[in-house]
Amino acid sequence: NIALRKKWISSKSAQKLDQISLTQAEKEYLSNNPLIRVQSDANYPPFNYLVDGKPAGYSIDLMVKMKALLNVNLEFVKNKSWPEYVEMLKNKELDVLINIVDTDSRHDFAAFTSSYAEISTYAVSRKSEFNSAISPDDLLDKRVVLTQGYAINKTLKKVLPQNKFIIVKNTIEALKLISANEADVYFEAGAVLEYYMAKSILPNLTLLPVSAN
Secondary structure, eight states, X not given: OXXXXXXXXXHHHHHHTTOOOOOHHHHHHHHHOOEEEEEOOSEETTTEEEETTEEESHHHHHHXXXXXXXXXXXXXXXXXXXXXXXXXXXXXXXXXXXXXXXXXXXXXXXXXXXXXXXXXXXXXXETTTOSXXXXXXXXXXXEEEEETTOTHHHXXXXXXXXXXXXXXXXXXXXXXXXXXXXXXXXXXXXXXXXXXXXXXXXXXXXXXEBOOO
């Protein structure tokens, strides 16, 4: 989707993509490791998802571009959950984990690049649930959906210690629960939520900004 790409993907990053300068150590690493193992999600559009079983999305496009620039081969690792991918990275069974949030707790096992997409967190709920931007005060007694292993989970549990949390494997599961009134709100990258909303898969849902207060 061209509109989504223009809205969320950093134009500055795109302009620099053809300009890569490697250190001698980086060149030696790639020479000794010509096959790069990359995580391929099933349900994280528009960045990383599957179309007819094949990896697709902006993040996948970026990796394919990097493959050409660096003269390496890629192996896309599919059919794993997010926590499994994180463990694979820790155990050096995976080389690249894309769409991962940079947190202090992950610095022990991961090195992070600069960001290539401008990702803001949004909320999704039923159209009748909230009136405007969501703040912590609006979430009292609400059932909050969390995707297993996501960095935001720790923050939400700290800010909302009394709330009920429902753990799911992916965004689609979360949206279905909210649509069926089995949960009330879910927080995710705006680009991901906007992709699903544009598909009108669940028309009783709405996208809401998150208040900083």
